[in-house]
Amino acid sequence: MRSFVIGVLLLPSLAQAVFAAPAKLTLEQVIAKALASPKAEMAAGDRDAAAARVDEADAARLPRFKATAFATVSPEIRCVANTMCNETEPKNFAFRFSGLFGSAQLDITQPLYTFGKIAHARSAARAGLSAQHALADEAAGDLAVDAAKAYWGVKAARELSGMLDDGIDEIGKALEQLEDRAGGSKGKGKPDVAIQDRQRVAVLLAEAKVQRADAQQAEGEALGGLRALTGLADADVDDAQLAAIERKIPTRADADHRPQAVAAKTGARAADELAEMAVSGYYPDVALVASGVIAKAQGVDDPPSVFANDPYNRSGVGAVIAMQWAFEPWTAAAKVAHARADARKAHAQSELAANGARYDADNALADATAAHDKVLAAAQGEQAARTWLASVLQAEAIGAAESKDLADAYIAWFQMRARWAQAVFQWNVAVVRLDRAAGEFHAADSRR
DSSP states (O other): OHHHHHHHHHHHHHHHHHTOOOOEEOHHHHHHHHTTSHHHHHHHHHHHHHHHHHHHHHHTTSOEEEEEEEEEEEEOBEEOTTTTTSSEESSSOOSOEEEEEEEEEEEEEEEEEOTTHHHHHHHHHHHHHHHHHHHHHHHHHHHHHHHHHHHHHHHHHHHHHHHHHHHHHHHHHHHHHHHHHHHTOSOOSSOOOOHHHHHHHHHHHHHHHHHHHHHHHHHHHHHHHHHHHHTOTTOEEOSOOOOOOOOOOOSSOOOTTOHHHHHHHHHHHHHHHHHHHHHGGGSOEEEEEEEEEEEEETTBOOOSOTTSOOSSSEEEEEEEEEEEOOOOHHHHHHHHHHHHHHHHHHHHHHHHHHHHHHHHHHHHHHHHHHHHHHHHHHHHHHHHHHHHHHHHHHHHHTTOSOHHHHHHHHHHHHHHHHHHHHHHHHHHHHHHHHHHHTTOBOTTSOBO
């Protein structure tokens, strides 16, 4: 009985989970989920790798430790009596073992001066990290634009589908009326309708159905893109009607904060630092080197002299200031030339990216301006076409309209409604593109 009661109590919630409605998302929610998509995670991975390279470059300033230790069986080597251990038995190698032999050595190297190698490497790594941050923001902007296209694409397609559904119903009714009038059974005091009139309306009905199929196809493609961006198999847009975003058109396009240009600029700075680091290859490295060793063999006598070279029984520490220099002027010159060529290329790419950012911003502004004007003009045209169609339908209801008038009115309404929906789609997407050009979107889900 207890299990039965628990099952009855949980049944509504289980049914709700099974038959849950699809997730309906607003534009901000679609963009937020797109910014957490695998593409954004890939950009974040590149950024984290660049951060690790910064840590690696910083670690070059710290001391390096190298430890070596081993243990094995000890050979048996004894000093010959009364020889001050100048003679041993055996004199050479022999298969005589006694006890254990172990040794441990620790080497420490602390860089002191590298003629700029470490400093330039650290600066290059930090510039590379800044570039990766900007590239991650650029990827976020691209995802935001894709999300806007998918979101508004679904709404525009559904707007057209709904409009065409209404039109198909009305055209179907008009065709039925023409069929009735053609037979003269209604007795409306008008001659029979010619077959050309009926076929004209039939063609109009077929055209409306074809356009509705196109609109449904566009809706399916946009919805598929929406679900791919959000990672939700049942994602859908909210129920808000298609409407133009309220936004003033800027007087000029702002591309100063475009991540694409920022990434190229910081990348050029990293290339300059790498070129300077290559120049440092002409010069040596100065470091403090310290070493300590201890070894003990149970089967080997220890000679009583510091000058005796005994690898089996020894201990000691030491520290020196050392200079390491791989003198390869010809190889170093080639590396410097290569690095400077890469730096020149990076600066050219920086200028190209800045020009591209300005072009894209100007293009987005031109698209937004044109789309905004189209929205206003199409809205006026759609209202006029709606009024025209209403008057034709009223005349058709009393048999005072020609089939050509009906077809022309419907075609005009379809076209202006479709132009309005397309203009709203273009305008809303252009607004997001302007935000991207201004550096509005960031990979960390924060907005400037």
